Amino acid sequence: MNPQPSDPWREPGPDPGVLNAAQRGELVALFSMLRAHRLELWRVCLALTLDHRRAERLFHETLVRAAKNLRTLPPGSPILHWLTRLATHLAVAWTRQEGPRRPGEPTGDWPGGGAESPLAGDPRLLAALADVSVPDRLLLALAVVERLGYGDVARVTKIETLEVVRRLTRLRARLAGEAAA
Amino acid sequence: MKHLTSRKLCEFLDDALEGVPDEEAALHLRSCPMCRARYEAWTSGDEAMREMLSQPPEEDVLEQWSSWVELAVTAERKGLPVPEFAELRLPLPPSLLPPAPEVPRVGVPPRPQGPVRFATLEEPRRGAPASYVGQAPAAPAPNTTGGIYEIAPYAASRRAPTELPRPVTVRGYARLPDSSSGWLDRLAQGLGPTSVWAPIAILFGVLVTAPIVPVIIHLTQGARPAVHDDVSSSAGAGTTERSAATSASEPSVASGRVAPAVPAQPSPPPAAEARARAASDAVQGESAAAALPQGTWPLLCGEVLDTHRAAIEGARITLAGVVVARTDRRGRFSLACPPGKRVLRVEAPGHAPATRVIVLGSKTLETRFLLESAK
Numbered sequence: 169m170n171p172q173p174s175d176p177w178r179e180p181g182p183d184p185g186v187l188n189a190a191q192r193g194e195l196v197a198l199f200s201m202l203r204a205h206r207l208e209l210w211r212v213c214l215a216l217t218l219d220h221r222r223a224e225r226l227f228h229e230t231l232v233r234a235a236k237n238l239r240t241l242p243p244g245s246p247i248l249h250w251l252t253r254l255a256t257h258l259a260v261a262w263t264r265q266e267g268p269r270r271p272g273e274p275t276g277d278w279p280g281g282g283a284e285s286p287l288a289g290d291p292r293l294l295a296a297l298a299d300v301s302v303p304d305r306l307l308l309a310l311a312v313v314e315r316l317g318y319g320d321v322a323r324v325t326k327i328e329t330l331e332v333v334r335r336l337t338r339l340r341a342r343l344a345g346e347a348a349a
Numbered sequence: 350m351k352h353l354t355s356r357k358l359c360e361f362l363d364d365a366l367e368g369v370p371d372e373e374a375a376l377h378l379r380s381c382p383m384c385r386a387r388y389e390a391w392t393s394g395d396e397a398m399r400e401m402l403s404q405p406p407e408e409d410v411l412e413q414w415s416s417w418v419e420l421a422v423t424a425e426r427k428g429l430p431v432p433e434f435a436e437l438r439l440p441l442p443p444s445l446l447p448p449a450p451e452v453p454r455v456g457v458p459p460r461p462q463g464p465v466r467f468a469t470l471e472e473p474r475r476g477a478p479a480s481y482v483g484q485a486p487a488a489p490a491p492n493t494t495g496g497i498y499e500i501a502p503y504a505a506s507r508r509a510p511t512e513l514p515r516p517v518t519v520r521g522y523a524r525l526p527d528s529s530s531g532w533l534d535r536l537a538q539g540l541g542p543t544s545v546w547a548p549i550a551i552l553f554g555v556l557v558t559a560p561i562v563p564v565i566i567h568l569t570q571g572a573r574p575a576v577h578d579d580v581s582s583s584a585g586a587g588t589t590e591r592s593a594a595t596s597a598s599e600p601s602v603a604s605g606r607v608a609p610a611v612p613a614q615p616s617p618p619p620a621a622e623a624r625a626r627a628a629s630d631a632v633q634g635e636s637a638a639a640a641l642p643q644g645t646w647p648l649l650c651g652e653v654l655d656t657h658r659a660a661i662e663g664a665r666i667t668l669a670g671v672v673v674a675r676t677d678r679r680g681r682f683s684l685a686c687p688p689g690k691r692v693l694r695v696e697a698p699g700h701a702p703a704t705r706v707i708v709l710g711s712k713t714l715e716t717r718f719l720l721e722s723a724k
Contacts (some may be wrong), residue, residue: 210411220404223406228418236425312395319365336359340355346389349683
């Protein structure tokens with residue numbers, strides 16, 4: 169489907185030996201598993217937060233949660249998919265805790281969020297993205313930024329493929345309308 | 350042909366069009382201004398979104414994650430709360446501080462039961478994370494000798510992930526296995542009967558030690574000599590931990606000096622704990638055995654900034670007059686320390702030093718220092 173699929177997204181699950189070592193608590197094995205996916209995870213965190221500082225916080229917290237809960241990683245499941253779902257759950261929880269906001273608004277703060285550093289870019293597009301829910305932002309990040317096919321997006325998010333297509337269509341129409349307004 | 354539906358346009362954009370050939374859709378887009386305008390708007394939106402959400406992180410974000418994870422995992426294993434650097438809590442003013450609780454005695458370093466080694470003094474290597482001054486042994490004990498052992502980095506290390514884990518070498522006491530013997534014993538086994546080499550060894554020893562006998566007599570009759578323990582980075586890489594018994598049995602690092610036996614320690618302590626323990630002893634002025642379990646030590650975390658809120662790297666964190674840590678590139682530091690009232694001092698070149706009295710309880714304490722420029 170896509171001419172340049174992102175390879176880390178299509179990698180199979182981690183090597184069983186490395187996974188077992190990491191689950192036993194060996195930090196070297198854990199780091200070797202997580203290191204290969206840090207850039208993709210960073211982009212996901214950036215899309216989920218639309219803020220550099222918050223993305224940094226989410227990035228670190230996701231990796232810490234992954235290290236703590238490595239035993240819950242489904243066998244054979246790609247670790248990047250699992251990390252992405254972890255980050256999404258965290259972002260959803262923190263966003264609910266904070267309440268609705270737009271980038272730059274001096275409203276509530278994420279747990280340990282600190283100072284804000286909104287993304288550079290078209291402010292209208294940024295405002296439109298801020299109105300999109302966190303799970304929908306993940307769909308956009310996977311389909312548009314990571315250039316994953318609908319089937320891959322469905323596998324990462326565990327959403328039906330048709331639902332992915334429907335949501336992406338609606339999101340693109342909405343963003344184009346808000347950007348043009 | 351009819352106009353392309355939003356879904357068909359979305360699928361065409363993602364090269365996932367089904368049911369309608371791509372050529373037919375492309376032909377329609379060329380001939381239909383309305384669909385073409387919609388397609389161009391969506392395409393430009395995708396491009397802008399792709400550019401916006403692909404912004405790289407700051408330089409050290411992708412490099413510091415392993416240190417952060419290591420700190421969190423280690424703290425959890427030791428039953429300590431994971432530090433939250435952003436939840437800064439400023440300390441209470443001195444007038445509101447409660448009376449300092451009695452600080453339990455903490456030994457430096459832990460004393461093995463068996464024979465121990467004591468290392469010679471060496472200059473700390475360049476780039477060493479920290480150094481500390483230990484307490485002199487009260488009296489020599491039999492069956493002790495010097496040694497060097499390596500420990501894994503702990504909270505104070507926030508280095509790049511490619512460098513982790515890097516062992517840290519601590520010169521101090523290390524327990525020898527019960528069955529092991531010193532290098533003199535092994536040398537004796539190799540040389541054969543005692544009657545052959547013993548007179549030569551005695552003569553050599555007398556000649557060598559004769560000039561320093563007056564000095565030893567002076568020291569034993571005068572003030573108790575101070576002994577310095579250094580913490581420095583080790584050149585070895587790839588190993589996370591090395592047992593004290595193993596490294597202590599290496600004859601190349603033995604110095605032959607005699608030191609008292611210290612309580613048993615199953616494995617070498619992490620660097621942060623070693624520094625904190627040194628600081629604790631500096632507070633109390635004694636090297637008694639540890640009365641507080643290491644797992645209950647709270648973490649003392651914080652950051653050092655200048656008046657422009659910029660991080661100060663390499664600031665010296667001094668606890669009770671002992672440098673126990675230095676700040677990293679983000680101006681942050683973290684160390685484990687026994688609970689109690691502590692005097693924390695921060696010094697950085699070009700900035701005025703700052704001193705703060707903190708009271709460490711059972712939980713992690715975080716603090717922030719704002720250093721003014723030196724006048």
